[in-house]
Amino acid sequence: MSSARVDGPAWVQDAVLWHVYPLGAVGAEQTGDPGAAAVHRLPQITAWLDHVLALGANGLLLGPVFASQTHGYDTVDHLRVDPRLGDDGDLDALFAAASATGVRVLLDGVFNHVGREHPAFRAVLEQGPSAPTASWFRLRWPDDVAADPSVWTPGVEPDYDDFEGHRHLVALDHTSPDVVDHVAHVMTHWLDRGAAGWRLDAAYAVPSSFWAQVSDRVRERHPDAYLLGEVIHGDYAGAVREGHLDAVTQYELWKAVWSGLNEGNLWELSHALGRHAGFLEDFTPQTFVGNHDVTRIASRLEDERHLAHALVVLLTTGGTPSVYYGDEHGFRGVKEDREGGDDAVRPALPASPDDLSPVGLPVMALHQELVGLRRRHRWLHTARPSVLQVENRRLVVASEGGPGERLLLALSLEDGPVTLEVPGATEVLAGEAHLDGGSVRLGPHGWAVLAG
Structure with missing residues (x-):
């Protein structure tokens, strides 16, 4: 094990996350007015906490919940809940209800960019180069x-860096001490209120030196x-080490x-598992087979017979696994590269788990079985996979922790x-x-998890 190993907080060893895109899950309008009256929809998410526990999960990874105009990633106020979801009281209530059931809540922090209507950028448009927040952005x-900034007149806009060509997403200047202060303040504010951590959106687009400064500041208090x-x-x-982070998405x-x-082509999976074992020498990646993107x-x-294969790889391999809402019931949805192309993978949930179609119950049962297996072998969190046999359509992998900690996946x-x-x-543990x-017989398109 590397001396530079990053383990993160102790509670993460047992974390299995249920990942939800709140604006979609509660059926909120696609566009909103950040100044509108609150519509209290966050309690709809609170109503699913028993489902999180039934799945075997103990973490709730929330997508964006802060005031924005469209999809949540165009934040206009990091310190206020999106009125399409409710208000601060609704989020506090969700934190409290989750805590009471042993579920930790992670928030989605969009700190690479802000929406054009964010007050810091509005000040630039309204006051020009002399705006106190002009240093927040990469302006031209x-x-x-x-x-001569004194010749600026109202209506003259600067050019600015944006996020991947989206002009409504204005990139922040991460070399600005004011931006460091703002992000550290926002993260600490919501951790004070009850959040357990943060997913840092588009972290790859932000200098690691920025994350290191913010992470150190946040961890002083949390x-x-x-x-x-x-x-x-x-x-x-490198992103984990240089950014002083706990993990990145795998x-x-x-x-x-x-x-x-x-x-x-299970050679491809074999190669990726080898790479994954290397990552596990340094940190524990966040693993998934589905998310909002x-x-x-x-x-x-x-x-469809291979859904079980995908899931068993996720839940028998080292990492902090997440299940994207609906995947545990076999939800379908295709992302398309167009405006609105994410809608199909961000659907509304029914009012309660009881309203889910029974068609998805076998998929739910499989998730419960494999999450349960993982819970009985908590060392799997940092287990290193090693490939014992690979052919195009056959694979045997050993996942190993400490002495006496070994499972085989066929x-x-x-x-x-x-x-x-x-x-x-x-012994056959699942499948x-x-x-x-020393051999196992599988049926067509079969799989098994074995003690060993």
């Missing part, structure tokens, strides 16, 4: 204004806060799971029965399989 004024950066590509371990493994299963796993997989994508070598296996000495 017309040449005459840049040479050493047990979990700080998770959204990172898609690149140096995961997109490499997510991609290898569904594409390896779809293409009958991607096509749902039940729609992504070309063979997967087959074959159309007929197969026999795989599983050295040291002693339909027959164990005979």
Whole structure:
């Protein structure tokens, strides 16, 4: 184990997260007026806490809940709940109800950019270069204004950096001490109110030096806060180490799971698991097979029999796993690269879990079985996967913790029965399989988790 190992707060060892996109889950309007009267919809999320527990989860990873004009990622007030969801009292009540049931709540912090209507940017538009918040943004004024700010006149706008070409998302200047102060204040404010940690949106677009300053400030008051950066590509371990974070999102493994299963190329999954084992030397990644930004796993997989394969990889591999709301009932939805293209993967939930279709109950039962297995082997949080056998459509993986802590995962994508070598296996813990000495027999498109 690396001496630079990042373990994060102790409570995360047992964390299984239920990830919800609140504006979608409660059926809020697609656009809103941040100054409108509150519509108290957050209690609809509170009503699902028993479902979180029934799943076996103990964490609630919330998407954006702060005042915005559209999808929540165009924040206009980090210190106020979006009125389409309710008010501060509703969020406080959610924190209290979650705490009473042993569920920790993580918030989604959008700190790479703000919406154009954020007061800090409105001040720039209304006051020009002399605005006290001009240093918050990466601005480029017309040449005459840049040479002599006193010639600025109302209506003259600067050019500015944005988020990936979206002009309504104004990028912050992360070299500004004022921005460091603001973000540290926001994060601490909501941790004081009851949040247990933060998902840091678009962390990959922000300098690690900024996260390091903010993280250190936040942890002075909240050493047990979990700080998770959204990172898609690149140096995961470096982002954690240099940003003083606890973890980043494991997109490499997510991609290898569904594409390896779809293409009958378990070599890809094998390679990703090897990479994942390396990451686990330094930190514990946040793992998932679905989230608010991607096509749902039940729609992504070309063979529905492989949904179990994806889930068993998630829940027997080291990491802090999350289940995206509805995936535990086999919800479908395809993300499209167009305006409104996320809507299908961010649907409204029914009023209560009792109103879910019984069609999804077998998928729920599978989730419960595998989350339960993970709970009985809590060392899986940091377990290193090692591939024992791999072919195009067959895979055997050992997940190992300390002495005496070992499970085997056997997967087959074959159309007929197969026999795989599983050295040291002693018992079938999950899946339909027959164990005979050092080998296991799986049916067509079978899987098994084995003690060993």
